[in-house]
Amino acid sequence: MKILTIIIILLSNIIFPISVFSEDTAKPLPGRTLGNESAQIIIEEYASMSCGHCASFHNNNLDTIKKEFIDTGKAKLIFFDFPLDRGAMIGSMITQCMNDKQFFPVLNRLFHKQTEWTQSDNILESINTILTPLGLDKNQILSCLEENDVNQNRWKSLLAGRKYAIDIRGVEATPTFFVNEKKVEGKFDIKKLKELLK
Numbered sequence: 001m002k003i004l005t006i007i008i009i010l011l012s013n014i015i016f017p018i019s020v021f022s023e024d025t026a027k028p029l030p031g032r033t034l035g036n037e038s039a040q041i042i043i044e045e046y047a048s049m050s051c052g053h054c055a056s057f058h059n060n061n062l063d064t065i066k067k068e069f070i071d072t073g074k075a076k077l078i079f080f081d082f083p084l085d086r087g088a089m090i091g092s093m094i095t096q097c098m099n100d101k102q103f104f105p106v107l108n109r110l111f112h113k114q115t116e117w118t119q120s121d122n123i124l125e126s127i128n129t130i131l132t133p134l135g136l137d138k139n140q141i142l143s144c145l146e147e148n149d150v151n152q153n154r155w156k157s158l159l160a161g162r163k164y165a166i167d168i169r170g171v172e173a174t175p176t177f178f179v180n181e182k183k184v185e186g187k188f189d190i191k192k193l194k195e196l197l198k
Contacts (some may be wrong), residue, residue, distance in 0.1 A: 026153070028080075028161030029096060032103050034066070035076030041069060041197065043077045044178040046165050048084040049091030049110060050118045051174040058111040061189040068190065075193075079107065082162050082174050087118045092158050093151065094127060097144030105134055 031044065043065075047054035062077075069075035081092040095107050110117065113130045120126035124145075128138045145151060165171035170183065177184040179196045186192070 026156035026160035031078035035070040039076040041075035046082040048088040048174040050088040055111040055114040
């Protein structure tokens with residue numbers, strides 16, 4: 001199985017020169033939605049898979065918001081990737097390769113075990129070990145990074161999405177949240193959400 005050449009190159013680099021690989025012709029990937037599509041409260045999240053504050057939100061705050069707002073049909077969360085480095089890009093390539101049923105379980109598992117794989121000497125092996133309990137095998141994970149047109153287009157679209165977030169949405173850091181298209185300032189949790197909805 002031939003892994004994306006660019007992934008292998010990035011694994012040997014410390015800095016991730018995202019701008020080098022972006023292409024103006026690529027379109028951003030659509031956000032992944034958690035909750036009822038017709039929910040009136042729309043929470044948008046721009047996050048990097050390697051971002052500690054992003055993991056903190058998913059591990060400590062999302063469940064409370066999910067129980068009170070998402071599971072009850074009041075709100076939906078739309079997740080957008082905003083990769084900050086090589087590890088985040090690999091994580092995004094794998095999560096975005098998943099179908100809708102797999103996406104959030106895989107995303108949440110990678111956020112929950114973030115330090116294990118982002119600080120590993122072998123990121124792919126660590127991710128494989130972390131995702132095995134979800135029923136994913138090594139070949140399935142590696143297929144998300146195999147050098148083919150689908151994966152190359154996904155890579156370009158992830159970068160196009162990052163550029164769109166910066167240029168059009170004004171995203172400067174991760175995580176960045178919008179509630180009903182209004183950018184949230186400061187920490188986002190259920191308390192903040194309730195304040196914004198008053």
